[in-house]
Amino acid sequence: MFHGLNPAMGWLFAVALGLHRRSRRAVLLALPPLALGHALAIGVVAAAAVALGLRVDPVIARVAAGGLLVGWAGYHWLYGHRHRVRIGMTVGAAGLAVWSFLMATAHGAGLMLLPALLPLCVMPGVAGGPVALTLAAVAMHTAAMLATTGAVALLVYDWLGVGVLRRGWVNLDVVWTGVLAATGVGLVVTA
Numbered sequence: 001m002f003h004g005l006n007p008a009m010g011w012l013f014a015v016a017l018g019l020h021r022r023s024r025r026a027v028l029l030a031l032p033p034l035a036l037g038h039a040l041a042i043g044v045v046a047a048a049a050v051a052l053g054l055r056v057d058p059v060i061a062r063v064a065a066g067g068l069l070v071g072w073a074g075y076h077w078l079y080g081h082r083h084r085v086r087i088g089m090t091v092g093a094a095g096l097a098v099w100s101f102l103m104a105t106a107h108g109a110g111l112m113l114l115p116a117l118l119p120l121c122v123m124p125g126v127a128g129g130p131v132a133l134t135l136a137a138v139a140m141h142t143a144a145m146l147a148t149t150g151a152v153a154l155l156v157y158d159w160l161g162v163g164v165l166r167r168g169w170v171n172l173d174v175v176w177t178g179v180l181a182a183t184g185v186g187l188v189v190t191a
Helices: 013-022 025-054 060-084 094-106 111-120 128-161 164-168 172-189
Strands: none
Touching: 013 025, 013 094, 013 128, 025 060, 025 111, 025 128, 060 111, 060 128, 060 172, 111 172, 164 172
16 A cells, blocks of 8 residues: 555556546546556566575575665665656556556565565465465555555545645655665564
């Protein structure tokens, strides 16, 4: 749900498209491509986690994943605000999905699933194995993100307006960077 609250994950783009096209429908039509791009970004990391998790010692995988999260948090802290994906307001569904994929990748959305995905790789006797569980995790994560993104986009489009960002929005990128680092440290410490 945190992803859905962050304007960088798409609701602000959906609202902007709706305002640009003067259509609530445009807000709603922006949501599926946002979800698709996000799901693809976390799916790439999930596939890598399963592939490596089935072949690498779980302790080594946890320490490596933790180090990766801490490193990504450091990069995001130092340079994240300088590297923005540029896509114009007349973007279609494919461009919106590409934008979502790039933003979710840049924010480390898939990396944050590593603590949940790594244990799935070593669970014996699960129907469908780790691949089915990983697909379910990606679907659940995407559904939660989509529901939150949609709710926030409609709330802002219909009632609050984008002025809410100036009046009282918390910089969720700073919070996200802290969460990335804390999760990485947690993985290393509990390995």
